[in-house]
Amino acid sequence: MKRRTLNLSIAAGLLAFSAAAQAQTKWDLPAAYPATNFHTVNLNQFAADIDKASGGKLKITVHPNASLFKAPEIKRAVQGGQAQIGEILMVNFQNEWGVWGADGLPFLATSYDDAMKLWRAQRPMVEKKLAEQGMMALYAVPWPPQGIYSKKPLSSAADLKGIKWRAYSPATARIAELVGAQPVTVQAAEVSQAFATGVTESMMSSGSTGADAKLHEHVKFWYDTQAWLPKNLVIVNRAAFNALDKATQDAVMKAAADAEVRGLAESKKANVSSLNILKAGGMQILPPPAQLTADMKKVGDTLLTEWLSKAGPEGQQLVDAFRK
Numbered sequence: 001m002k003r004r005t006l007n008l009s010i011a012a013g014l015l016a017f018s019a020a021a022q023a024q025t026k027w028d029l030p031a032a033y034p035a036t037n038f039h040t041v042n043l044n045q046f047a048a049d050i051d052k053a054s055g056g057k058l059k060i061t062v063h064p065n066a067s068l069f070k071a072p073e074i075k076r077a078v079q080g081g082q083a084q085i086g087e088i089l090m091v092n093f094q095n096e097w098g099v100w101g102a103d104g105l106p107f108l109a110t111s112y113d114d115a116m117k118l119w120r121a122q123r124p125m126v127e128k129k130l131a132e133q134g135m136m137a138l139y140a141v142p143w144p145p146q147g148i149y150s151k152k153p154l155s156s157a158a159d160l161k162g163i164k165w166r167a168y169s170p171a172t173a174r175i176a177e178l179v180g181a182q183p184v185t186v187q188a189a190e191v192s193q194a195f196a197t198g199v200t201e202s203m204m205s206s207g208s209t210g211a212d213a214k215l216h217e218h219v220k221f222w223y224d225t226q227a228w229l230p231k232n233l234v235i236v237n238r239a240a241f242n243a244l245d246k247a248t249q250d251a252v253m254k255a256a257a258d259a260e261v262r263g264l265a266e267s268k269k270a271n272v273s274s275l276n277i278l279k280a281g282g283m284q285i286l287p288p289p290a291q292l293t294a295d296m297k298k299v300g301d302t303l304l305t306e307w308l309s310k311a312g313p314e315g316q317q318l319v320d321a322f323r324k
């Protein structure tokens, strides 16, 4: 009798244990930027919010700095279910589909307000595209405005001829070609090393990535061209999302909406703080000389024309919706 009771209680305990194990879902979230970057800090808060709101049912582990997948591989990993959720840089995927690259077009959307306006125009298209690919969009956060880092002072685009230029996307590589620089594609996680070893000597990016990479140790000038604000987007595998119960799905969507608002505010703060870090490290933060601005605007016009011809009616529709 005694023995039977014991066996039953063990069985009951095992049942309760396996129910708890089943009720807890674990997701991996590959991200491409350093743990201290504001995007990554925001991702960790997003994960903590979901943990709390779901009563510990959904645990998301953020893997920063391209430690799980390299930046250009994250989208495919989420699509294939190797990761349930991930953070991508939309402009990395411009060759697959033009709309991904709209926020990397120089001088189309140049302020935070415009970046979010462009996102509102992009979002329905992006949602449709991701749905076709078995994924969903959760939230997007812009990087701070993009300027030009250079080892030597610049007065016009001609000063960029022949220099080794770090690109992070098809558009930043194309800019290099148009100004006669030598593009080398290097993802953010390797920027510090690329400049330290002389593989690259200039690039367009935000103060945030420059500060992450301590670029003031290698580069003395940053020209504040405010050319565009590319966005990171958090995407989720549709089947993984569908497998959650309704309350947990709601917790994810609510945390995503909060993360989008919080991320925008943090990006604005990072814009100021990162430029201060670079300045304190001895970098000159300068307005672009008039000729450099004029030259880069021309480059921007070329990129927009080329992009429109590739992106087709969908691209035009997006630009029209943004400019309305």
Ligand code: PCA
Binding pocket: 089, 143, 144, 168, 187, 188, 204, 205, 206, 207, 208, 209, 230
């Ligand atoms: N930092 C990222 C993308 C845009 C930015 O500001 C990078 O340089 O890779």
